[in-house]
Amino acid sequence: RQALLVKSWQQQCQEKKAQAKGWRLWLEEEMGWQLPEGDFWQDKKVQRRMASRLDRWASLMRMHGGSQAEMIAGAPEAVRDQFSKRVKLMSPLMKEWKAALKAENAVDFSGLIHQAVNILDKGRFVSPWKHILVDEFQDISPQRASLLAALRRQNSQTTLFAVGDDWQAIYRFSGAQLSLTTAFNHYFGEGDSCALDTTYRFNGRIGEIANGFIQQNPHQLSKPLNSLTAGDKKAVTLLADDKLDDLLDKLSGYVKPEQRILLLARYHHLKPDALNKAATRWPHLQLDFMTIHASKGQQADYVIVLGLQEGEDAFPAPARESIMEQALLPQPEDFPDAEERRLLYVAITRARHRVWLLFNKAQPSPFVDILQALDVPVARKP
Numbered sequence: 001r002q003a004l005l006v007k008s009w010q011q012q013c014q015e016k017k018a019q020a021k022g023w024r025l026w027l028e029e030e031m032g033w034q035l036p037e038g039d040f041w042q043d044k045k046v047q048r049r050m051a052s053r054l055d056r057w058a059s060l061m062r063m064h065g066g067s068q069a070e071m072i073a074g075a076p077e078a079v080r081d082q083f084s085k086r087v088k089l090m091s092p093l094m095k096e097w098k099a100a101l102k103a104e105n106a107v108d109f110s111g112l113i114h115q116a117v118n119i120l121d122k123g124r125f126v127s128p129w130k131h132i133l134v135d136e137f138q139d140i141s142p143q144r145a146s147l148l149a150a151l152r153r154q155n156s157q158t159t160l161f162a163v164g165d166d167w168q169a170i171y172r173f174s175g176a177q178l179s180l181t182t183a184f185n186h187y188f189g190e191g192d193s194c195a196l197d198t199t200y201r202f203n204g205r206i207g208e209i210a211n212g213f214i215q216q217n218p219h220q221l222s223k224p225l226n227s228l229t230a231g232d233k234k235a236v237t238l239l240a241d242d243k244l245d246d247l248l249d250k251l252s253g254y255v256k257p258e259q260r261i262l263l264l265a266r267y268h269h270l271k272p273d274a275l276n277k278a279a280t281r282w283p284h285l286q287l288d289f290m291t292i293h294a295s296k297g298q299q300a301d302y303v304i305v306l307g308l309q310e311g312e313d314a315f316p317a318p319a320r321e322s323i324m325e326q327a328l329l330p331q332p333e334d335f336p337d338a339e340e341r342r343l344l345y346v347a348i349t350r351a352r353h354r355v356w357l358l359f360n361k362a363q364p365s366p367f368v369d370i371l372q373a374l375d376v377p378v379a380r381k382p
Contacts, residue, residue: 137164203231262300316340
């Protein structure tokens with residue numbers, strides 16, 4: 001889809017000067033891009049950057065599913081006029097994508113859900129299911145919730161069993177709406193709740209720090225969390241990011257070959273250079289790197305969280321939503337860095353035994369002070 005959208009975008013800019021001007025204004029003024037003079041749409045670097053952006057904006061528009069007029073009417077008043085201009089620029093690209101799907105007799109993910117809801121609402125399918133179980137409920141979007149609602153309208157006997165953890169809600173960027181979980185009874189009717197309050201992964205010290213950190217946000221659901229083992233104070237430690245090699249040297253002295261060490265970062269390009277020499281310098285260590293988002297559902301004996309810093313590639317990341325995101329995504333929470341906090345919570349709770357949080361000494365993340373206030377020690381050396 002990215003290739004098709006980029007080709008359509010280039011054609012639009014090439015053939016219509018007004019559209020090209022509109023795109024230039026959008027990318028330079030709102031996005032802060034520095035575009036080359038002249039036919040900027042022919043620039044390979046610009047094309048690469050546009051590919052992921054166009055794909056994301058198309059996904060958000062497809063997820064909404066309504067007409068362009070309905071999209072614009074539903075946008076926050078503060079961005080409605082600008083959003084209207086963005087939608088008009090995206091409109092030819094969306095037509096191209098729909099035409100491509102029709103030509104292939106295909107359907108995309110958002111289309112599947114919209115079609116399913118439409119079929120249910122028109123009575124062309126009667127749901128036979130009495131029980132619906134939804135896992136990872138904290139990641140549900142309004143679009144997917146509408147499918148659940150349509151299924152339940154079909155059968156008044158249908159019960160909904162939702163399993164989720166609002167503390168791990170980290171997918172708002174793809175349309176997830178946290179309030180569908182935190183205000184479950186409001187959206188889905190009165191129900192009973194049961195807290196799964198015992199963790200079999202991490203020790204009590206990791207749980208104490210992670211819970212204290214996440215529950216500073218009063219909008220998160222309050223719930224107990226118990227661990228089978230206590231853990232000592234060093235189970236969660238802050239460490240300067242220039243000590244990574246020293247830390248891996250020390251771990252190589254006592255970590256067993258079958259034990260996993262997981263290195264996590266906010267961004268994929270923060271993968272440390274140290275891993276390039278891991279096979280020769282630390283041959284007995286089982287080292288894996290991934291982004292924190294990708295680590296959902298993973299666990300390791302030891303976890304090293306990278307990149308607690310301000311400035312470039314900051315964690316917490318500053319809010320930089322385009323007008324498209326502001327108009328089409330669920331409204332952001334009013335607690336500072338709410339989703340970024342949950343992201344760090346997910347990172348910390350991947351560990352079974354110990355977590356090291358590596359921070360930049362010159363530009364430390366504001367999370368460092370918060371963690372220190374929770375009695376997380378700062379180690380001078382591993």
